[in-house]
Amino acid sequence: MKPAQQVTIIVKGIVQGVGFRPFVFRLAHQLNLVGSVLNNHLGVTIVLQGRSEIIEQFIETLTHSPPPLARIDAIELTHQPQLSIFHRFSIIDSHISAGEHAKVAISADKSICQDCLDDINDPHNRHYQYPFTNCTNCGPRYTIINALPYDRCNTAMADFVMCDNCRDAYTDPLNRRYHAQPVSCPHCGPQLSFSVINASAEFLYDSSMLMPLEQAVEMINRGGIVAIKGLGGFHLVCDATNNDAVMALRQRKQRPAKPLAIMVRNLAQAQLCVSGTEAEWLVLTSPEKPITLMQKRQHSDIELSPLLAPGIDRLGVFLPYTPLHHLLMQRLNKPIVATSANRSGEPIIGNIAEIEQHLGHVINGILDHNRPIINACDDSVVQVIDEQVQVIRLARGYAPLTINLHSPMLSDSQNSVLAVGAQQKNTVAFGFADNLIVSPHIGDLFSLEAQHYFTQSLATFKRLYDFNPSHIVHDNHPQYAPTQWAVNYQSEHKLPQSHCIGIQHHFAHVLSVMAMHQRTDQVLGFSFDGTGLGDDGVLWGSEVMLADVNGFTTVAHFSSFKLIGGEQAIKHPVRILLALLFEQMTLQQVLALPIAAIQNEGKKTVTNLYQLWHNNSHCIECRSVGRLFDALAVALDFIGSSQYEGQAGMMIETAANDYSNHPKRQPLSIMLNTVSHNDPEPIQWHSSDFITQLVNLAINHSQTPYIKQQVCWHFIDAISQQLDHIGQQYPQLPQVFCGGVFQNKTLLSQCIDDCRRGERQFLPSGHIPINDGGIALGQLWYAIHHMA
Numbered sequence: 001m002k003p004a005q006q007v008t009i010i011v012k013g014i015v016q017g018v019g020f021r022p023f024v025f026r027l028a029h030q031l032n033l034v035g036s037v038l039n040n041h042l043g044v045t046i047v048l049q050g051r052s053e054i055i056e057q058f059i060e061t062l063t064h065s066p067p068p069l070a071r072i073d074a075i076e077l078t079h080q081p082q083l084s085i086f087h088r089f090s091i092i093d094s095h096i097s098a099g100e101h102a103k104v105a106i107s108a109d110k111s112i113c114q115d116c117l118d119d120i121n122d123p124h125n126r127h128y129q130y131p132f133t134n135c136t137n138c139g140p141r142y143t144i145i146n147a148l149p150y151d152r153c154n155t156a157m158a159d160f161v162m163c164d165n166c167r168d169a170y171t172d173p174l175n176r177r178y179h180a181q182p183v184s185c186p187h188c189g190p191q192l193s194f195s196v197i198n199a200s201a202e203f204l205y206d207s208s209m210l211m212p213l214e215q216a217v218e219m220i221n222r223g224g225i226v227a228i229k230g231l232g233g234f235h236l237v238c239d240a241t242n243n244d245a246v247m248a249l250r251q252r253k254q255r256p257a258k259p260l261a262i263m264v265r266n267l268a269q270a271q272l273c274v275s276g277t278e279a280e281w282l283v284l285t286s287p288e289k290p291i292t293l294m295q296k297r298q299h300s301d302i303e304l305s306p307l308l309a310p311g312i313d314r315l316g317v318f319l320p321y322t323p324l325h326h327l328l329m330q331r332l333n334k335p336i337v338a339t340s341a342n343r344s345g346e347p348i349i350g351n352i353a354e355i356e357q358h359l360g361h362v363i364n365g366i367l368d369h370n371r372p373i374i375n376a377c378d379d380s381v382v383q384v385i386d387e388q389v390q391v392i393r394l395a396r397g398y399a400p401l402t403i404n405l406h407s408p409m410l411s412d413s414q415n416s417v418l419a420v421g422a423q424q425k426n427t428v429a430f431g432f433a434d435n436l437i438v439s440p441h442i443g444d445l446f447s448l449e450a451q452h453y454f455t456q457s458l459a460t461f462k463r464l465y466d467f468n469p470s471h472i473v474h475d476n477h478p479q480y481a482p483t484q485w486a487v488n489y490q491s492e493h494k495l496p497q498s499h500c501i502g503i504q505h506h507f508a509h510v511l512s513v514m515a516m517h518q519r520t521d522q523v524l525g526f527s528f529d530g531t532g533l534g535d536d537g538v539l540w541g542s543e544v545m546l547a548d549v550n551g552f553t554t555v556a557h558f559s560s561f562k563l564i565g566g567e568q569a570i571k572h573p574v575r576i577l578l579a580l581l582f583e584q585m586t587l588q589q590v591l592a593l594p595i596a597a598i599q600n601e602g603k604k605t606v607t608n609l610y611q612l613w614h615n616n617s618h619c620i621e622c623r624s625v626g627r628l629f630d631a632l633a634v635a636l637d638f639i640g641s642s643q644y645e646g647q648a649g650m651m652i653e654t655a656a657n658d659y660s661n662h663p664k665r666q667p668l669s670i671m672l673n674t675v676s677h678n679d680p681e682p683i684q685w686h687s688s689d690f691i692t693q694l695v696n697l698a699i700n701h702s703q704t705p706y707i708k709q710q711v712c713w714h715f716i717d718a719i720s721q722q723l724d725h726i727g728q729q730y731p732q733l734p735q736v737f738c739g740g741v742f743q744n745k746t747l748l749s750q751c752i753d754d755c756r757r758g759e760r761q762f763l764p765s766g767h768i769p770i771n772d773g774g775i776a777l778g779q780l781w782y783a784i785h786h787m788a
Contacts, residue, residue, distance in 0.1 A: 006035075006080040007055055009046040011062070012434065013073035013404060014105045017150040019136025020044050021091050022178040023067045028089040031058055038092035039149055043104060049086050068137050068287065069110055073404030074434075091173055094149040104149070105402040105435065106142055106464065109231050109377065111289040111321035113138035115176065120323050126165060131213070131324035132190050132371065134183065135176045138287070142400060142440070143232045144182060146374050148464055152181045156372045163188035182371075190371035192324075197356065197363050213324075216367040217331045224364035225249050227341050227355050231322055232377030232396050232440075233348035234341035234355055236362065237263075241334055246305040249337060252362040254344065258644035259309035261291045261316035261379070263338040265329040272302045273335060274317050279387040288397030289321035290380035304335060311638070313654040316381060321397075324369075340378055345444050347453040350376040375460055376453075377440045385745055386752045391767050392743060394427060398767055399440035400461075403777075405518055417783045418458070418469035420482035421776035422505065424645075425769065426454060428482075429776035430461055430469075431784050436515065437461070438768065438777050445481040454481065473501040473783040475508070475775065477533040501786065503779045505532030506543040507552050509738040511778030514549070516766045520785065522548045523763065524730045526723055526751070529739035529771070530626030530645070531570070539563070541624025541739070542685075544726055549785045556683035556726055558628070558690075559675050562619040564609050569620075573630035573642055574601060575609060580631055581695065582613050583688035594699060597634045625719070625741045628687060632715055635695045636708045646740065652712045653744050659709035660746070668697055668710060672718040685722060716747050724754035734761040740771040 011020070016039050024037045024046055031054050035047040048055050059075065066072055112120075116135055119127040127133040134140070144156035152158060162170060166185055169177040177183045184190065194212035196219075210218065216226050220237060223245045227234045236253070238245040240262045250256055264270045267285055274294035276284070284292045293314045309315050318338070320326040329336075340348045341359060349355050350373035355366060381393040394401060416432035426442040439461060445451050461467060472495065474486035483502070490500035503511075509532075510525030527543040534540035544556035562579040563569035569576050574597040581590045587610045591603055598606060612618050626649070633639045633648035638655070642648065670693055675684040694711050701707045727735055735755055742748045755762040768774040 004049055004083065005052050005055065006047065006049045006083045008078045008080060009048065009059070009062075010042050010044070010076040010078075011046065011072055011074075012043040012076075014069070014071040014107050014402060015044045016104055017107050017136075017141055017181065018069035019067045019176065019178070019180070020070050022136065022173045022176075023070075024062070025089060025091050025173040027058060027061055033058060034086035034089050036086070036090045036092050039094040039104075041104060047080075047084070047086075049083060068113070069107055071105075071402075073105075073402075094151060105404075105437070106145060106148075106150070106400050108288075108399055108401075109140050109143050109396050110138050110287045111319075111397070112323050112326065113287075116323065117326060120326065126185055129327060130186050130189070131192060131322070131327055132182070132184055132369070133323045134180060136178065136180045137176060139180070139182050140231050143373055143375050143377050143396075144371070145464070150181060155181050156374050157182050157184065160184055160189055160371075190369050192367060192369050195352075195366045195368065197360055197365055212367060213327060213331070216365060217328065219365045220332060220336065223248075225252070225362060226365045226367055227359065227363045228324075228328070228338075228367045229350075229352075229369055229373075230325070232373060232375070232379075233350045234366075235338040236341045236359070238337045239332075239334065240304055240308060240337045241302065243305045243307060246307045246337060249339075249362070250307060253339075253359075256643055257310055257647065259312065259316060259650075260307075260337045260339050261318060261381075262304070262308065262335045263318055263320060263325065263329065264335045265333055266319065269302070269335065270317055270319065272300045273297055273304060274315055277384065277387070280384045283382060283384055283389055284317065284319060286397075288380060289319050290382045290391075290397055291316040291318045291393075293381070293383040293392075302335065308337070311654065312650045313657055314650075318379065343449075345447050346449045347443050348376050348378045375440075378443075380441075383743070383745060385748055386764070388764050389767065390743070390748075390765060391769050391773075392771065393425070393441045394438065394767070394769050394773050395441040399427075399438065401438040401767055403436040403438075403515070403518075404434055405436060414470060415787055416467060416469050417471045417473060417780055417787070418467075419473045419776040419779035419783065420458075420475075420486050421779070422475055422508075422772035423477070423480040423482065425772040426482065427769070427773050427776045428454075428458060428461070429780040430465065430467060431780050432465070432467060436777065436780055436784075437465075441773060451481050455485070470495070471499045471501065471783055471787050473503060473779040475533070475779070476502045476504050476535075499787075501779075501783050503782050504535055504552075505775065506534075506540055506739065507545070507547060508775045508778035508782070510545065510547045510552070510736050511549070511781045512768050512774035512776075513736045513738050513763050513765050513770075513778075514547075515777050515781035516768050517763050519734070519763070520549045522546055522733060523736050524727065524733040525552070525736040525738065526742070527739045528625040528737075528741035530624055530741075531622075532624075534623075537621070539620060539622040539624055541622070541626055541741075544682075544723070546730070546733070547736075549782060554682045556685070556722075558623045558625065558687045559684045560621045560623040561627075561687050562613055562616070563622050563627070564612050565618050566620045570627070570630070571642055573627070573634050573639065573648065574598060576627050577631040577634045577691070577695075578606065578609055579613050579619075580628075580688040580691045582610060584692040593695070594702075595635055595695070596637045597640050600640065623687065628691060629741070631691050632694060632712070635691070636698060636711065638708075646743070649741065649744050652715065653746050655709040655712035656716050656746050659706055659713040662706055662709070668714050670694065670697070670714045670718050672722050683726075690718070716744070716750065720747060720750040720754065723751055724758070727755065727760055728758060731758065731760055734763050736763050738765060738770050738774070742770050 506527035
C-alpha cells in the first residue's frame with residue numbers, strides 16, 4: 001500500500017455560504033480521507049491526508065461536481081512534506097481576520113430548491129407551509145448579509161434564535177441545512193403579517209379567521225393591489241387576468257404603458273401564457289428564476305389582461321422563487337402582475353414604512369414579514385438570443401457578479417479600482433485581489449433618492465470587502481451623477497489626478513463585453529444606444545470602432561442631426577423627426593405631411609421648432625441610433641410622446657416581427673446612403689435621408705396592407721446589412737454588439753446570423769447587461785490595464 005500523503009487545497013470562487021464545507025466533509029468521509037476544511041479570506045482551505053490516488057479522486061469530484069450554488073474559479077494544490085496528526089475529517093469554524101476578506105465572493109440569492117419545495121408541501125415535515133424554508137442549496141444570500149464572513153450573526157437572521165430542531169440540523173454536517181445561515185422553522189423564524197391599507201368597500205371582508213397569506217389571497221382575488229415583501233424588496237401584486245385591477249395599478253402608479261411582468265404558478269401555466277424555445281424554458285426554470293422576455297401566446301385558456309404589455313409582442317414572465325411565492329401561487333392558481341414597488345425612477349422599496357409613505361395611495365394591503373432586507377435587490381430581466389442568455393437587468397440570482405482573473409496590477413494589495421458606471425441603469429464595479437465584482441442593478445440616477453441609493457450601494461460593498469479604492473474610473477460626461485461623485489471622491493481623499501480616470505461611454509460598452517471574455521486584443525465593436533457623450537461634444541450612439549484595451553478608432557457612424565430643445569426632444573420625439581425632415585424638406589412640405597404627431601403639434605409650434613432648428617438655437621448635435629428609432633416610431637404613429645425608455649424600439653421590433661411572419665413579403669427600395677467623405681475619415685450613414693425615405697414610403701403606400709410593419713422590417717434590415725458590410729472588411733476580428741439598441745432581438749439576431757454566415761467570430765455579452773448596466777465593468781476593464 002502506498003504511504004499517506006498530505007496536501008493543502010485552496011479553493012477560490014463562490015465557495016462560502018453555498019454548502020461547500022459540508023459537501024467537502026461528506027466527500028472526504030466517502031473516500032476515507034482525514035483532515036480539515038475551513039473558510040478564510042482566500043475562500044475555502046482543505047487539508048487532506050491519504051493515498052495520492054484517493055486525493056486525486058477527491059479533487060476530480062470536487063472540480064466536476066461541486067455543490068449546486070458553488071462556482072470554483074481556481075484550485076491551488078500544495079504538497080506538505082510532513083504529516084499532521086489527524087484522526088478524522090473535521091469542519092473548522094471560519095477564520096477571517098479584519099481586512100482579510102477581499103478574496104471571498106458573495107453568492108447571489110437563489111430560488112427555493114426542489115428538496116425545500118418538497119418540505120413545504122409535506123404535511124408531516126416540520127417546514128410544512130413555512131414561507132421561509134431554505135437550506136445550503138437555496139434561499140437568500142446577498143440580500144441578508146450585513147458583513148463578512150457569512151455567518152448568522154452577520155445576517156438579517158441575527159436576532160432569530162434557533163430552536164433545538166433547527167440547531168440540530170444546523171450543526172449536523174450530513175444535513176443539507178448544515179450552516180445554512182437563514183435556517184428557521186415556524187417555531188423560531190420570521191413570521192408573516194398583513195395590513196389593510198386604503199381599502200374601499202369591495203375589499204373589506206371578515207379577516208378575523210384568516211392567516212396573513214390567506215388575507216392577501218382574498219384581497220387579490222377581489223381585484224385589490226397588494227404589496228408583498230420578497231427577497232430583495234416589495235412587489236406590487238394584482239390579478240393579471242383582471243383588467244380593472246391592472247388598469248387601477250397603472251393609473252395609481254402613473255405607469256400608462258410600460259410593460260408589466262407576470263408571475264405564474266409553474267411551467268405548465270407559463271406555457272399557456274407565452275411560447276418559447278427549449279433554451280428559453282431552461283432559463284425561465286433555472287435557479288436564478290429571472291423575468292424572461294418571451295413571445296405572447298395569441299390563443300390561450302388563460303385570458304390575460306391586454307393592458308400588461310400594450311403594443312408589443314413579448315411579455316416578461318417569471319416563476320415563484322421563494323417559499324412564500326410558491327404558497328401564494330398555489331392558493332391563487334392564476335397569473336399575477338408582480339412589478340417592483342417603487343416610484344418612477346427610484347429604487348425598489350424594502351421596508352413597510354416607505355411602502356406606506358410613498359405607495360400607500362396605490363395599494364389596498366401589505367403582506368409583510370419581520371426578516372429585514374439588508375441589501376435591496378430587484379428582479380433580474382433576461383432574454384434569450386441565439387440560444388444564449390442576454391441579461392437586460394443584472395440583479396437577483398445573478399448579482400453580485402464575480403469574475404475571477406489574475407492581473408499583476410490587482411494582485412498588488414495597494415491597487416484597487418472602483419468604477420462608478422453610467423447615469424442610467426447604473427451598476428458599480430470593483431476590482432481588487434483576483435476579482436472583478438459587479439453590483440446588482442442600482443437604476444437611473446436622476447432623482448435624489450436614486451443618488452442616495454447609489455451612495456448606499458457603494459458603502460455596502462466598501463463595508464463588505466473592507467474596500468478603499470486607490471483608483472476611480474467614471475464616464476466622460478461631466479454632468480452625470482456618478483462622474484461628479486468620482487471627482488468629489490478623488491478630491492476629498494486626495495488621490496492623484498492620474499488615479500481618477502474618465503472613459504468614453506461607447507468605448508466602455510465594447511470593453512464590458514471584452515471583460516466578460518477577458519480579451520485585451522482588438523475587436524470590431526458596434527456600440528449603438530440612445531445617448532452618450534462623444535469626444536467631440538456630440539451625443540454619440542452609432543459607433544463602429546476598432547477597439548482594444550488601449551483605445552479605439554471610429555470607422556463608421558450615422559451622420560449627426562439636431563435634438564431641438566436638447567433633452568426635451570427625447571421626451572417629445574416628434575422634435576427628432578422634425579429635425580431630420582427639415583434637413584430634406586421645406587417647412588411647408590413638412591407641415592403638409594399626414595403624420596398625426598406633426599399635425600397635433602400645430603402649424604405655429606412646428607414653425608417655432610423650425611426656427612430653433614434653422615438658427616441652431618437650443619439644439620444639441622446627436623448621432624444616436626436610439627433616437628432614429630424614436631423618430632420612425634413617431635412617423636408611423638406608434639407613439640406621440642415617449643412614455644418609457646425603449647418604447648419605440650420595442651414597438652418597431654414588434655411590427656418588424658409581424659412582417660417577417662407575413663406570407664407575401666414585398667421588397668421595398670430602401671438605401672442607407674453614405675455622406676461623402678474623405679479617407680481615412682469614418683464612413684457616415686445619412687441619417688435624415690434614411691428616415692425621409694422611410695417616411696415617404698409609408699405615406700406613398702399608406703393603402704398597402706402591412707406597410708408600417710414592412711417599413712419597420714426594412715429599417716432594421718438596412719442597418720444590419722450595413723453592419724455586415726463593415727464586418728466583411730475585418731473578417732479576422734471578433735465582433736462585439738453592445739449598447740441598448742442591441743436589446744432589439746430582431747436586429748441582433750440578424751447581425752449574429754450574418755457573422756455566422758461570414759464565418760466571423762461573435763462575442764456575446766452573456767451575464768453582463770448589454771445596456772448601460774454593463775458600463776461599469778467596461779470602465780473597470782480599461783482601468784486595471786492603465787493604473788499609474
